[in-house]
Amino acid sequence: xxxxxxxxxxxxxxxxxxxxxxxxxxxxxxxxxxxxxxxxxxxxxxxxxxxxxxxxxxxxxxxxxxxxxxxxxxxxxxxxxxxxxxxxxxxxxxxxxxxxxxxxxxxxxxxxxxxxxxxxxxxxxxxxxxxxxxxxxxxxxxxxxxxxxxxxxxxxxxxxxx
Amino acid sequence: xxxxxxxxxxxxxxxxxxxxxxxxxxxxxxxxxxxxxxxxxxxxxxxxxxxxxxxxxxxxxxxxxxxxxxxxxxxxxxxxxxxxxxxxxxxxxxxxxxxxxxxxxxxxxxxxxxxxxxxxxxxxxxxxxxxxxxxxxxxxxxxxxxxxxxxxxxxxxxxxxxxxxxxxxxxxxxxxxxxxxxxxxxxxxxxxxxxxxxxxxxxxxxxxxxxxxxxxxxxxxxxxxxxxxxxxxxxxxxxxxxxxxxxxxxxxxxxxxxxxxxxxxxxxxxxxxxxxxxxxxxxxxxxxxxxxxxxxxxxxxxxxxxxxxxxxxxxxxxxxxxxxxxxxxxxxxxxxxxxxxxxxxxxxxxxxxxxxxxxxxxxxxxxxxxxxxxxxxxxxxxxxxxxxxxxxxxxxxxxxxxxxxxxxxxxxxxxxxxxxxxxxxxxxxxxxxxxxxxxxxxxxxxxxxxxxxxxxxxxxxxxxxxxxxxxxxxxxxxxxxxxxxxxxxxxxxxxxxxxxxxx
Numbered sequence: 001x002x003x004x005x006x007x008x009x010x011x012x013x014x015x016x017x018x019x020x021x022x023x024x025x026x027x028x029x030x031x032x033x034x035x036x037x038x039x040x041x042x043x044x045x046x047x048x049x050x051x052x053x054x055x056x057x058x059x060x061x062x063x064x065x066x067x068x069x070x071x072x073x074x075x076x077x078x079x080x081x082x083x084x085x086x087x088x089x090x091x092x093x094x095x096x097x098x099x100x101x102x103x104x105x106x107x108x109x110x111x112x113x114x115x116x117x118x119x120x121x122x123x124x125x126x127x128x129x130x131x132x133x134x135x136x137x138x139x140x141x142x143x144x145x146x147x148x149x150x151x152x153x154x155x156x157x158x159x160x161x162x
Numbered sequence: 163x164x165x166x167x168x169x170x171x172x173x174x175x176x177x178x179x180x181x182x183x184x185x186x187x188x189x190x191x192x193x194x195x196x197x198x199x200x201x202x203x204x205x206x207x208x209x210x211x212x213x214x215x216x217x218x219x220x221x222x223x224x225x226x227x228x229x230x231x232x233x234x235x236x237x238x239x240x241x242x243x244x245x246x247x248x249x250x251x252x253x254x255x256x257x258x259x260x261x262x263x264x265x266x267x268x269x270x271x272x273x274x275x276x277x278x279x280x281x282x283x284x285x286x287x288x289x290x291x292x293x294x295x296x297x298x299x300x301x302x303x304x305x306x307x308x309x310x311x312x313x314x315x316x317x318x319x320x321x322x323x324x325x326x327x328x329x330x331x332x333x334x335x336x337x338x339x340x341x342x343x344x345x346x347x348x349x350x351x352x353x354x355x356x357x358x359x360x361x362x363x364x365x366x367x368x369x370x371x372x373x374x375x376x377x378x379x380x381x382x383x384x385x386x387x388x389x390x391x392x393x394x395x396x397x398x399x400x401x402x403x404x405x406x407x408x409x410x411x412x413x414x415x416x417x418x419x420x421x422x423x424x425x426x427x428x429x430x431x432x433x434x435x436x437x438x439x440x441x442x443x444x445x446x447x448x449x450x451x452x453x454x455x456x457x458x459x460x461x462x463x464x465x466x467x468x469x470x471x472x473x474x475x476x477x478x479x480x481x482x483x484x485x486x487x488x489x490x491x492x493x494x495x496x497x498x499x500x501x502x503x504x505x506x507x508x509x510x511x512x513x514x515x516x517x518x519x520x521x522x523x524x525x526x527x528x529x530x531x532x533x534x535x536x537x538x539x540x541x542x543x544x545x546x547x548x549x550x551x552x553x554x555x556x557x558x559x560x561x562x563x564x565x566x567x568x569x570x571x572x573x574x575x576x577x578x579x580x581x582x583x584x585x586x587x588x589x590x591x592x593x594x595x596x597x598x599x600x601x602x603x604x605x606x607x608x609x610x611x612x613x614x615x616x617x618x619x620x621x622x623x624x625x626x627x628x629x630x631x632x633x634x635x636x637x638x639x640x641x642x643x644x645x646x647x648x649x650x651x652x653x654x655x656x657x658x659x660x661x662x663x664x665x
């Protein structure tokens with residue numbers, strides 16, 4: 001029987017090998033004392049990747065053959081990239097919002113960024129409770145300003161768009 | 163020894179330090195009671211703030227949070243059948259069964275009494291044994307230290323996950339990532355992607371916040387509310403809790419045995435409180451006069467799990483302080499806190515900082531007492547904490563992570579580093595690679611490499627030094643045992659299952 005290979009994990013393992021390759025190229029030609037230990041680890045990583053790959057392929061479950069009664073259509077099963085996107089949408093939203101926060105930090109200042117991000121996060125996760133989001137964002141921004149800006153006296157990025 | 167103990171007392175009982183103890187105990191109690199947040203997440207969020215505190219109060223604060231988190235983790239386990247921390251999963255077995263019988267208050271009281279005794283007995287064992295281990299560890303040279311770190315990593319890699327090979331891959335990848343930055347001897351840059359912030363190595367706070375803070379956030383936002391679908395019971399009063407508190411002391415034998423098991427299991431790297439509590443539960447059942455009552459709401463089972471769970475915490479701190487080898491992901495954070503303040507836990511720690519070490523173990527005992535009594539009074543209100551809405555909790559975690567990662571060095575690139583590790587954590591979790599093994603590799607990497615080279619320098623580049631010294635040989639055997647342990651456990655379980663099905 002054919003096996004259903006865990007392609008996601010195999011791609012992840014390939015990415016690890018890609019990183020090892022990058023590491024190898026970045027230190028190639030250095031004196032031996034600088035790279036002996038990383039070389040030991042690179043060999044170790046490659047061996048471990050091979051061991052894991054063998055294990056996941058060996059343990060991969062057999063492909064299920066879907067049997068549908070005659071005249072009926074098989075239920076549409078979401079697979080591949082579309083299903084991955086649907087499952088990971090909330091994670092992607094968080095990552096993108098964090099990237100935007102980071103990019104705007106120096107321009108808008110930390111407190112305005114804090115307000116906007118906390119407002120957006122509560123609004124998004126609670127699916128539209130805007131009043132809760134507004135109150136929560138205001139409370140968090142004010143608390144962070146009092147603790148980090150005033151009490152700890154940290155030098156934080158300020159609004160300098162204009 | 164008595165003088166050192168008194169010095170530890172004097173250092174601990176100052177107004178400033180006591181304030182940190184109380185803050186840590188209360189925060190830990192609240193955080194531990196929230197299912198979905200564990201001691202590691204909370205301590206990670208704390209790490210960025212302790213940079214602004216003196217080293218000693220910082221470690222005391224973290225100890226207080228760690229201990230009280232364990233105590234509070236049993237509250238949601240007992241009240242709503244959801245463990246507040248993974249290590250309190252065993253507490254649901256008897257605790258929730260008692261709640262269903264209308265004895266929520268009694269169960270909480272019993273849990274608090276057991277937690278108190280576990281912490282106190284574990285703390286005393288640590289106070290007595292840690293200096294002995296510390297003294298012995300002073301005779302360790304670079305090859306022994308190297309091998310010790312390798313043993314710690316092997317144990318964590320093979321015992322924390324479901325697959326030994328995945329654990330080893332996570333550990334060795336962590337070690338490789340730990341070598342990023344300027345090299346120890348020549349000063350050349352290794353694998354920095356041209357990012358200046360990586361020249362001094364992977365910054366620990368963004369790394370930890372990415373792996374345990376933002377990484378946890380991704381799973382949290384998929385849940386509508388952590389307590390959804392479960393009914394919180396009537397708020398337990400102090401009177402009913404006192405009944406349970408007294409009931410716990412009827413099982414002194416189980417309590418004592420569980421404390422010893424918890425402490426010993428805690429000392430072994432890679433095991434931790436979860437294994438300790440389930441081991442103690444099984445042992446208590448086998449020695450109990452009433453084994454048939456287990457699983458139906460029996461105080462003795464709850465005594466075993468909660469005593470052991472709490473005794474394992476001081477146990478896990480012992481190897482972190484004496485050998486520099488953390489026993490779990492949470493104790494890695496302890497080592498990070500020390501390193502951030504320029505202190506190196508390890509064999510010389512006990513000779514240089516004996517007073518501070520004693521104060522830490524005294525804090526364990528003291529926080530155990532505070533957390534118990536504050537917990538009993540606050541239990542009534544903690545039912546509300548259990549059902550904190552996800553959107554507020556997730557937003558708070560996000561904001562604390564971002565602020566924490568930025569303020570540690572005031573560098574925007576640190577936020578990207580945090581984000582990169584959070585994305586890595588998604589894949590590590592999804593494919594079942596143990597995060598503690600990876601983290602241990604990154605943290606121990608910069609400690610292992612110098613010892614590796616020093617050992618080779620002593621032996622004139624002869625690798626046999628790692629195989630011929632007596633302690634190294636013992637540590638090799640322990641590494642092999644740690645690697646074989648999951649197979650042995652699986653085989654035993656299979657045999658037991660076969661025997662049961664034959665009957």
